[in-house]
Amino acid sequence: MDVRQLRYFLAVVDHGSVNKAAAVLHVAQPSLSQAIRALERDLGVDLFRRVGRRLVLADAGEALIGPARQVVRVLATARASVDEVAGLRVGRVEIAAMPSQAVEPLARIVQAVTEEHPGLSVAVGPPRRPRTSSTPSGVDGPSWGCSGLRSRCGTRGCGCGSSGGSGSCWSARRAGRSRREPWCGTRTWPGSG
C-alpha cells in the first residue's frame, strides 16, 4: 500500500470513474486501472464492484476513504512541517511552464512567492523535452525538468493556489521532487540562490 495508490483511489472515488480520475491525475486510464487493481490485490479485497461499465464502491472501499484522506492530509502536513522549519528561507526555485501559460497566473504567483520569501531566486523556463504531452523530463541546463507550483506554496498559504489548470503546473520527473508527488511540486535548493 502506497500513498500514490491511495491518491489514485481517492481520485476515482471523487470523480466517479477511472476515466475522469485519470484525466485529473494526468495519467493514462490503463495506468490508473492497473494501480487500483494493484491496491486491491495488495489489500486482498475488492474496493469496487464492477457493475456494468461502472465502478461502485464496495464496503471495503467505503471503509478506506476516510483513512486514505487522512494519510494524504498527514503527509502534506509532514512536508509543511519541514518547510516551516527550514523551508523557503533561502534557495532557488526553477519553474518549467508552457509558454502559453507562463504569464498568468504564473506571474502573479511568482510575485507573491518572492514577496513572501525574499531569499528565493525564481527562474521560469520552457519544459525541455517533454516525454509525452504532459510530463517533462529535462535534466540538464538550467535544470528544467523540475517544476511547477503546488497549490499552497511555502509554509503558509499565500493564496496562489488557483488550481493550476493544465498548463503551467505538473509533476517533476527527474531532478526535484519525486514524480510520485501528486502533480504540482516545488523544489528548492538551499544556498544556490
Added chain:
Amino acid sequence: MDVRQLRYFLAVVDHGSVNKAAAVLHVAQPSLSQAIRALERDLGVDLFRRVGRRLVLADAGEALIGPARQVVRVLATARASVDEVAGLRVGRVEIAAMPSQAVEPLARIVQAVTEEHPGLSVAVGPPRRPRTSSTPSGVDGPSWGCSGLRSRCGTRGCGCGSSGGSGSCWSARRAGRSRREPWCGTRTWPGSG
C-alpha cells in the same frame, strides 16, 4: 516523499545510526543511506547534520519526526479499516517459507491464525516462483509466489510477531503484497477458501 522513506527515516532516528537501522529494516546500509539522501533531496532540506561519522538530527529532521510517525500510524489504520470490513472472514492464505524455517515459529503462527479466523484456509509451501504471469486470482491451487507473515497478523494483534528472524519471513516480490511493505506480508483472497 514516500511512506517507505519516512519509515526509513524513523528507523535511523530511533536507532541512532544508519547501520543499526539498516539491520533492523533488513536492507543494506548503502540502500538506506541512499534513501535518506533521496528524502532530503526531495524535501530540499538536510534532515541530519553529518558530524564526524555520525548523523545528528537537524531542525528539519526534528520537525519531521512527529508527522512521519503519524503517517505511518495512519497508514496502518487504513489497512486495519479495510481488514475490519472485509478482512479475514473467509479467504485463503498462502505462505511461502524456507523449508528450514517452516516449522517454527510458523506452525505456531498458523495455528493461532486459523483459530482466530476459522474461515481461513492456510497453505504453506516453498518459495518457488511460479511462471504464471498472472497473480493467483484465486482460481487454481497453491500459486506460490506470495508469502510471508507480517508481525501483527490480521485485524487484531494475535501475538504472533516473534520478530521473524530471517528465515520464514520476508517481503513478497512478485505476486502478493508489494515489496515496499515493511517486510512480511499476508495475502488473502476472499471466496476461494
Added chain:
DNA sequence: CTCATTTACGGTTCGCGTAACTATG
C-alpha cells in the same frame, strides 16, 4: 456501434545489494 475498463507489451525509472572509496577515531 460506442464508450469505459481491462489486458498485453515495451520502455524507462527506481530501489536494492555488492563492491569500492572516504573519512573519522
Added chain:
DNA sequence: CATAGTTACGCGAACCGTAAATGAG
C-alpha cells in the same frame, strides 16, 4: 587499523503509456 557512511554500478521490479481486446448499453 577498525568502523561508519557514501559513491559507483548492475540487476530486477514497478510504473507508465500505447495498442489491442473485452464487455456493457
